[in-house]
Amino acid sequence: MDDALREAGERRIDWATRAMPVLTAIGARFAADRPLEGLRIAACLHVTAETAVLMGALRAGGAQIALAASNPLSTQDDVAEALGDYGIAVHARAGVDRETYYRHIHRALDIAPQIVLDDGCDLVNILHTERTELLDGVAGGCEETTTGIIRLRQMAAEKALRFPMVAVNDTRTKRMFDNRYGTGQSTLDGIMRATNTLLAGKTVVVAGFGYCGRGVAERARGLGARVVITEIDPVKALDASLQGYEVRPMAGAASLGDVFVTVTGNRDVIRGEHLAAMKDGAILANAGHFDVEIDVRALDELAQAVHRGVRPNTDEYVLADGRRLLLLAEGRLVNLTAAEGHPAAVMDMSFSAQALAVAWLAREHPRPEPGVYDVPEEVDVEVARLKLAATGIEVDELTGEQERYLHSWRAGS
Known part of the structure; x- marks a missing residue:
C-alpha cells in the first residue's frame, strides 16, 4: 500500500x-x-x-x-x-x-x-x-x-x-442536475484546462442537443462563444433554433467551428469529410461516454504527422496542407480525462x-x-x-382543497 x-x-x-x-x-x-x-x-x-x-x-x-x-x-x-x-x-x-x-x-x-x-x-x-x-x-x-x-x-x-x-x-x-449543469460545466472545464483557449468570440459547434448538449451550449454561450448546434432530431433542432442557436448539419458547421464538442451517444458524428473541411487549429473534444463519436481512425489517416502531448491531454494532428487539428483526451470523455468530471x-x-x-x-x-x-x-x-x-430551501405544500381539486373531474370553471 x-x-x-x-x-x-x-x-x-x-x-x-x-x-x-x-x-x-x-x-x-x-x-x-x-x-x-x-x-x-x-x-x-x-x-x-x-x-x-x-x-x-x-x-x-x-x-x-x-x-x-x-x-x-x-x-x-x-x-x-x-x-x-x-x-x-x-x-x-x-x-x-x-x-x-x-x-x-x-x-x-x-x-x-x-x-x-x-x-x-x-x-x-x-x-x-x-x-x-x-x-x-x-x-x-x-x-x-x-x-x-x-x-x-x-x-x-x-x-x-x-x-x-x-x-x-x-x-x-x-437530467437536470447532472446532464445539463454538470456536463455543461465540466466539459468546458476540460477543454479550457487542456488548451487554455479563450472561448469568448470563438465558434463552438455542439453535436447533439439533448440534456447534455444543451448544458454545453448554455455554458459556452455564457462564456461569450457563438454556438452552432448539429442535430438529427427535428424537435430538438427546432428547440435549439427557438432558443437562439444557429442550427446546421455537421457538413455545414465543419468549416465554421473553432471548437467541436460531440455529445450524442452515437458513433462517427465527426467523420473524415468533416475533418478535411476544418480550419487550422480547430479543437476536437468528446463529451459522450465512448471514444467513438470522433472518428479518430480517419484523423490518423488524414494526418501527415502527430505530435503527442503538445499540452496535457492534447494531441496535434498535422494535415498534408499544414493545417493542425487538436484532439483532446484521445477522443475520450474530456471532462473526466482533462478535468475532474x-x-x-x-x-x-x-x-x-x-x-x-x-x-x-x-x-x-x-x-x-x-x-x-x-x-x-x-x-x-x-x-x-x-x-x-x-440547502435550506422551502417549498409550498398543497392545501386539502387543492388536493381535492386536482383529483376531481367534476369541478369546472
Whole structure:
C-alpha cells in the first residue's frame, strides 16, 4: 500500500463529501437500517472521489462491493488506493490498455454479483456475452448514462436482457442536475484546462442537443462563444433554433467551428469529410461516454504527422496542407480525462438516486421482469426533497382543497 497516495485520496474524498450532503444523509440512514446486508454488488463506474462517497454509503448499508473503472483514463489512483480502507475491492488504475480495462471488469464480476451498477453498459454487456454463468444470480442493476441506456433498451427490444435495469440516467433530477449543469460545466472545464483557449468570440459547434448538449451550449454561450448546434432530431433542432442557436448539419458547421464538442451517444458524428473541411487549429473534444463519436481512425489517416502531448491531454494532428487539428483526451470523455468530471454537488444528486434505486431493487419482491425501468417517482422526489432541505430551501405544500381539486373531474370553471 502506498501511504502517501492513500492519504491524498482520503483528502480528496473528504473534500467531495463536504459537497454531498444528500448522499451523506442516505449513508447515515443506510448505516442505521442496513438495507443491503450481505448483498454482493459489482460496479463499473468512474473511480473518482464522488464515486468513493457512493461506495461508502452502499458499504454502510451492508453491501460487499467490487469496483472496476468505466473508463481507462478517468481513474483517480489516489482514490482507488484510499477505497481499500472502505473495505471495497478496487480493480482500476489510470491509463491502462484496453485488455487490462476489460480484465478489471471481469475481476469485479468474480464477486458473483446480485446487483450491478454500470456506467456505459460494458459490465452488463460482458455479463451477457462472456460471463453468462453469473446471470441467474443477478437480481437487477442500475445504469448511469445515456449511452448505456441506449444499449440496454436495444438489448430489451431484442429480448436479450436477462434481468431488470433501472435507468438512473432518466430521472428528472439526473437530467437536470447532472446532464445539463454538470456536463455543461465540466466539459468546458476540460477543454479550457487542456488548451487554455479563450472561448469568448470563438465558434463552438455542439453535436447533439439533448440534456447534455444543451448544458454545453448554455455554458459556452455564457462564456461569450457563438454556438452552432448539429442535430438529427427535428424537435430538438427546432428547440435549439427557438432558443437562439444557429442550427446546421455537421457538413455545414465543419468549416465554421473553432471548437467541436460531440455529445450524442452515437458513433462517427465527426467523420473524415468533416475533418478535411476544418480550419487550422480547430479543437476536437468528446463529451459522450465512448471514444467513438470522433472518428479518430480517419484523423490518423488524414494526418501527415502527430505530435503527442503538445499540452496535457492534447494531441496535434498535422494535415498534408499544414493545417493542425487538436484532439483532446484521445477522443475520450474530456471532462473526466482533462478535468475532474462533474462537481461533487452534482454527483450528490445522481449517486443519491443510484443508492436509493439499489435499496429499492434489494427489497423489491417479487423480482421485476427483465427490462429497463424508470426510477420510482418517489425516489426522484425524495432526492430533490433532501437536496432542498440541505440547502435550506422551502417549498409550498398543497392545501386539502387543492388536493381535492386536482383529483376531481367534476369541478369546472
